Amino acid sequence: MYIQYTMDQLCLPMDLEEDIPPNHLVRVVNSAVNRLDDTIFDAAYPGGGRDSYHPKMLTKVIIYAYTQRMYSSRQIAKVVRENIPFMWLAGRQRPDFRTINRFRSQRMKDVLETLFTAVLQFLADEKYVSLDHYFVDGTKIEANANRYTFVWGKAVSKHKAKLQEKVHALFADIEAAEKQEEQEDHGKDLAELGECSEISGAKLEQVTRELEARLLNKPKDKPLKKAIRKLRKDLLPRLHKYEQYQKQLGDRNSFSKTDPDVTFMRMKEDHMRNGQLKPGYNVQIGTENQFILAYSVHQSRADTRCLQPHMEKVKQVLGRLPQTVIADAGYGSEENYAYLEKEEIQAVVKYGSYHIEKGKAWRENIGKFENWTYDEVEDTWTCKAGTKLRFRYESKKTLDSGYELRQRHYRSTGCQGCPLKAECTKAAGDREVTVSLKGLRYKHQARQLLQSEEGYRLAVRRMIEPESVFGQLKNNRGFRRFLLRGMEKVTLEVGWLSLAHNLLKQAANDQKRRAAILQ
Structure with a gap:
């Protein structure tokens, strides 16, 4: 049956x-x-x-x-x-x-950011997150762009410089022809233009129109006609193209023609395992209890330059900044430490040489000025041989972000007969060091905090916070390449991913709570 x-x-x-x-x-x-x-x-x-x-x-x-x-x-x-x-x-x-x-x-x-914030508020009200500790990290995700339609900033500058040389040479030829015909007034304008170090596309367009107007009075001037044809068909379009490329590049060094917002970056998940550059975006997230508190998408390859704009996005989403930020050494720059100090945020952030400094080789290296003694009153450094390096001058450097980096330069006297010179430096003359005292202070503060009980606990916890979230997004849910193009749409994709992740995490936590109650 x-x-x-x-x-x-x-x-x-x-x-x-x-x-x-x-x-x-x-x-x-x-x-x-x-x-x-x-x-x-x-x-x-x-x-x-x-x-x-x-x-x-x-x-x-x-x-x-x-x-x-x-x-x-x-x-x-x-x-x-x-x-x-x-x-x-x-x-x-x-x-x-x-x-x-x-x-x-x-x-x-x-609307999506408002929706994300509303859901995050529900999670905070139900004690899933406290919004006090903020674990930040970034990952690179491949863009939906052709890997081979790249434009490199250095190549654009190089080709544009060569084109400028051709333009100057063309003007020189026209000037020479005008002089032969004893028309010095016209040639003088071109001569002045030819002396310019760089000619813009708009200026070249104006000169081309003037030459075309002159050609109407001399229709049989074949050299002039040939020069105008070369300007219109070749030089002028290429100059406009290079200027457009430089505008799209901004402060980047590359972009893709199929998605001008992307930058070529090295991806860890390279299927060829040869570290090739691929078009991508740098996705920054902040987590707590593996819930995503905020997200942002950047064109910069380095995490160092993403922290400040990301924290401004956090302020916009949460309405305030977290009390403590925990990050890896990729964010440990003087500029970032200064920003966090200004915003009164506790910075549990490693710097590049934090782990190396713990090693025996670093501590016994007499050439490292970090192992020397600094006298604040005299403003001198004393090396392991007892020689003092005295202050000479201070240099200032403004970074692309606008931050002013101040470095103090010190030099010793009488290093020639020092028995430790071979171990200290390979320089032929006296020893010189360049130091940012402000940067040293930030490193000292970070070191003390990381070595404290709370700092160590948060630094260890960071390893299972954003890293685990990226593992969920990329490996468990298979999101390794964006579907949409452009910064705005890619940011929306990350927003939908973050919403989905937070509700998945809530469901997992609810299941654990129910299991604990049943036990």
């Missing part, structure tokens, strides 16, 4: 909720989004036109899709028609892939 099987028979109950377990993740997503105020979405819908799908429904569908490793709008549209949890979230409505993609990348561009 068989259990009765009839496809045409109507079965009860028809409510999809009966097929979803009580503690299923989809219920966590549904509950979190339902708690949001509907007015949050008002900015995404200015009004007019036909009725739209409810933004809460689309938000639930997209967040749950991201928790299930589904990032393609076509794939999400497919499961909304076939998968029971998705069908339940959507209320059996069937938005197509264009609607889903337009909602997550256009409609929500001014």
Whole structure:
């Protein structure tokens, strides 16, 4: 005998909720989004036109899709028609892939951060996070851009310089031809222009028009006609192109033609295992209890230059800055220490040589001025041989960010007969050192804090905070390459990922709490 099987028979109950377990993740997503105020979405819908799908429904569908490793709008549209949890979230409505993609990348561009902050406030109210300790780290994620349509800043500058030489040579030829025809007044203008070190595209366009006007009076002047043709067909378009490239580069050294916002970076997850450069973005996140508190996307390859703009984003999202920031040595620069001190933030941040200084080789190296003695009253350094290095002058350097770095220069006298000179320095003359006293003070403060009981505990905890989150995003949920292009849309992708991660983490914590109660 068989259990009765009839496809045409109507079965009860028809409510999809009966097929979803009580503690299923989809219920966590549904509950979190339902708690949001509907007015949050008002900015995404200015009004007019036909009725739209409810933004809460689309938000639930997209967040749950991201928790299930589904990032393609076509794939999400497919499961909304076939998968029971998705069908339940959507209320059996069937938005197509264009609607889903337009909602997550256009409609929500001014709303997603507010939504993220609202969900984070729910987590704080329920004691999942305290917003006091902020563990920050960054990772590089490959962009949705062609790996071979790159533009390098140095190459652009080089080609532009060569083009300027060709322009100057062309003007010199025109000037020589004008002199032969005894028209010195016209040649004088070109001569003055030819003396300019760099000619802009706008100036070259103006001169080209003047030459074209002159050609109307001398239509049989073949050299002039040839020069104008070369300017119009070759030199002028290339100069405009190089200027546009330099504008897009800004202070970067590269970008991709398919996504001008990206920078070429070395990726650890290189499938060729040869450290090749690939187009990508530097994603910075801050975590507490492995919940993402804030996120930001940067074009800079170095984490050092990302801390300050990221913390400004944190202030915007949280409404305040955290009490303590914990980060690895990639953030340990004098500029960052100064910023955290100004904002009255406790900085549990290592610097580059922190671990090396603990080694025996460093401590016994007599050439390191850090192992010498500094006299604040005399402003001198005394080396291991007892020779004093006296202050000579102070230099100032303004970094790209605007921070002023002050360095003091010291020099010894009488190093020639020193028996320790071979171990101290390879320089032929007397020993010189360049020191930032402010930087040394910040390093001393960081060292003392990291060696304290609280600092050591937070530094160890950092290893399982943002690193674990990146492992979840990249390995467990397979997000290794962005789907969208442009800084704005990529930031939205990171926002959706962060929302999905936080609700996944909440569901995992709830499950642990229930298990603890049952025990």
